[in-house]
Amino acid sequence: MASLKDMRVRIASTKATQKITKAMQMVAASKLRRAQTAAEAARPYADKMSAVIGNIASAAAGSPGAPKLLAGTGRDQVHLLLVCTGERGLSGAFNSSIVRLAREHAQSLIAQGKEVKLFCVGRKGYEQLRRLFEKQIVEHLDLRSVRQLGFVNAEDIAKKVLARFDAGEFDVCTLFYSRFKSVIAQVPTAQQIIPLVVEEGAAANTTAYEYEPEEDEILARLLPRNLAVQIFRALLENNASFYGAQMSAMDNATRNAGEMIRKQTLVYNRTRQAQITKELIEIISGAEAV
Numbered sequence: 001m002a003s004l005k006d007m008r009v010r011i012a013s014t015k016a017t018q019k020i021t022k023a024m025q026m027v028a029a030s031k032l033r034r035a036q037t038a039a040e041a042a043r044p045y046a047d048k049m050s051a052v053i054g055n056i057a058s059a060a061a062g063s064p065g066a067p068k069l070l071a072g073t074g075r076d077q078v079h080l081l082l083v084c085t086g087e088r089g090l091s092g093a094f095n096s097s098i099v100r101l102a103r104e105h106a107q108s109l110i111a112q113g114k115e116v117k118l119f120c121v122g123r124k125g126y127e128q129l130r131r132l133f134e135k136q137i138v139e140h141l142d143l144r145s146v147r148q149l150g151f152v153n154a155e156d157i158a159k160k161v162l163a164r165f166d167a168g169e170f171d172v173c174t175l176f177y178s179r180f181k182s183v184i185a186q187v188p189t190a191q192q193i194i195p196l197v198v199e200e201g202a203a204a205n206t207t208a209y210e211y212e213p214e215e216d217e218i219l220a221r222l223l224p225r226n227l228a229v230q231i232f233r234a235l236l237e238n239n240a241s242f243y244g245a246q247m248s249a250m251d252n253a254t255r256n257a258g259e260m261i262r263k264q265t266l267v268y269n270r271t272r273q274a275q276i277t278k279e280l281i282e283i284i285s286g287a288e289a290v
Helices: 003-058 094-111 123-133 149-164 215-288
Strands: 078-084 115-121 135-143 172-182 185-194
Touching: 003 149, 003 215, 078 094, 078 123, 078 149, 078 215, 094 115, 094 123, 094 172, 094 185, 094 215, 115 123, 115 149, 123 135, 135 149, 149 215, 172 215
Parallel strands: 078 115, 078 172, 115 135
Antiparallel strands: 172 185
């Protein structure tokens, strides 16, 4: 059985941990507001960009000069999985849920005889995925040095992906990230970005337009930018999801620490009272013997 001194040290250590988790919760809460605002502000632009490209793509459907980013390579053999996760942990199941979705998708493709390549954005996803797919990881990008996410970061990732696509290294690219829904709900999402998937309803809602220059030329410029926009949206959604998950995880940790302190204090008081009672009995017994 632990001594009273050991119990006091344990209680003090748990209280110190509780202060840390409480501070991390408050920091995550303050950063969440800005991250959530940025993610929500990016959604209308990304959705509108997809809608505009969908309208133009429907008008250019069947054109022999359609860009490869829209028409694809004509094959479906090599898949690149662009997995975006966080740089830090202590955020509950945020990172592991994205990795799980990507891992299941990769294993499903491998079972179908497809070749899988991985592009990891974020340290946590890379650390988890390399345990099973170390040979399949073709690139890893670390964003720990980036203080504030900007569109330039998404453009750099998009350029790397486009360079590999132009070199014929893959046929299909799927983006994995966590879509922010609320503080307690983040939804792991898989989105195919190469070749671009045009929604079925886009053609039905398209008004007849005459494009100048031609649709193919417009798409050749818009599609690379749309790729960067969708990646930037994923990074912002991930950022908001990370702080939401971390805030929730640190709140739970703070509550658990409080419960541990209560139980440890109760055990400490009972043990201390038992020792005092034992000493009193020994003193009384000794006095009576005299």
